[in-house]
Amino acid sequence: MTLLEISDLYAYHGQLAAISALDLTVEEGQTLAVIGANGAGKSTLLRTIAGVMPAGAGSIRFDGRDITRLPAHHRVAAGIALVPEGRRLFPSLSVEENLLVGGYRRRPGPWNVDRVMELFPWMAQRRRQSAAGLSGGEQQAVAIGRALISNPRLLLLDEVSLGLAPVVVRRIYQVLPEILRAGTTALLVEQDVAQALRVADHVHCLLEGRTVLRGRPGELAREQIERAYFGVDARRQPAAAPGGSGSADASDPAGAGDPAGASDPAGAGDESGAIPRQAGPNPAGSGASEPSASEPGPAGAGPAGKADEEVTG
């Protein structure tokens, strides 16, 4: 059964179309990953589905009902929950209060504060602690818990791995299947392509606000994804690669060591507009020139392949 059906969607940042003529469907129980470079419109897409960003044109149907103009809080009640980019916990609230606030428009279902604390056992001891004092990974766990407690039918996850150490990212992705086993449908946005391909059963690649590729991870060749991810033009600028790849890699450990996890210089930027930031083309070059990219295995393009290496090696 189709849970989410987006047709011919446009969304604008001022004059710029961040999303153009986008069609996308998510079946109930499916895990769909939306991948794409910085500025491809991934976060805008999730924010438009969640209702905190207006749709310029087109329609969004949820469970057969048109929700294109529905205010965000009604969408939560209908069963859509977004784990926003950068976590966005409430710093003056405790861990437990952050979770409780997530249950403000709670639907009937399996998730509650106790259940989330079972999923992340460390939370129980630190329930009274301010959410501002948590590490990036812990904040991400609370943010996921906060969204789960509303018992969503559709869970939107925006850049879960952003600014987190690879080990932490892996730990968070380890609990994801357990979360989805409860029957929740997930739509996740991820820059870490390898990670996205591992958890998703469908992939949707955006480039400058348009869909350029879609399919099952197993059916897509790495080349194909790389091309879709960066656009065909990326092949034409190898000159920028060495310097560019150095800076792109350097930003990875920097983001990982940041306890607040708030500032990843390469990735924290908004998805505003269709302007492909430097980060787009650069990892393209690095992906092509790095030895790791030519190894067989999950399509590791740019930073994704890098993160994967650090975990296993």
Place this chain on the structure above:
Amino acid sequence: MAWVNAVVQGILLGGLYALFACGLSIVFGVMRIVNLAHGDFAVLAAFLAYSVADATGLGPFWAGVIVIPVLAAVGYLLQRVLLQRSLGVGPLATLLATFGLSVIIQNVLLQTYSADARALDIGRLASASLRISGQLSISYLALITFVLAVVVLVGLQLYLSRTRTGRMLRASSDDPEAARLVGADSRHLYGIATSIAFATVALAGVMFAMRSSFDPSIGPTRLIFAFEAVVIGGLGSLWGTLVGGMVLGLAQTVAGQFDPALTLLAGHVIFLAVLAFRPQGLIPARST
């Protein structure tokens, strides 16, 4: 002993200032609106209580009990109809809107009640006091006001920390968009915050009107005292607001001991000193 008296009176006066200030603090904390008409709504509440008492023959306390919910309702409507729209335009628009309200209220009151000073007549209670020693006596009215202020602040604190809506108000104050993502209906929440603020300022206005005379033009002075109490105490902290009110009251009464002419000046000087040397306020922690 005169000094002890000044300190005690100052602390009690601080209760009234805190009562004036907490509504201002809530509206700013949740919506980032500086309500320039805050003092005028207190005066409006005082005049309404005066009219209710006059028309029904009820005592001022009962008139206050009637006026407070009326102002709360006015606050909710005002937020939904006027302030919400101006919020969408920007911070300057909310300033202008509340400034306009201030002008309108003053002139409507002037038109309706004339510029004569009035007072809410509370009979013997106005002068009755608890005599502690020869020079130290505590006015019952000041004591009642102080106790009410503490009760209101404790109640608000509990409301914000223990209830579902209170938690959501704090969340919305932290990050309005993230609050919408977990299901906050910001218009309704802002309406609630404003109605709470208006209820407290109505109480403050009525209590003020029992202890001294009032006329349509005194609103802005009340606003300044409330504003100073909020800044001295620290934005976003209700305990800070209580402390800020008391510091302001103390500064005024203690300075008044030296020279009555210094009363107002001392309060303003303390406010400026805090602003210059401790801009985050005395109790800045977001303990709400």
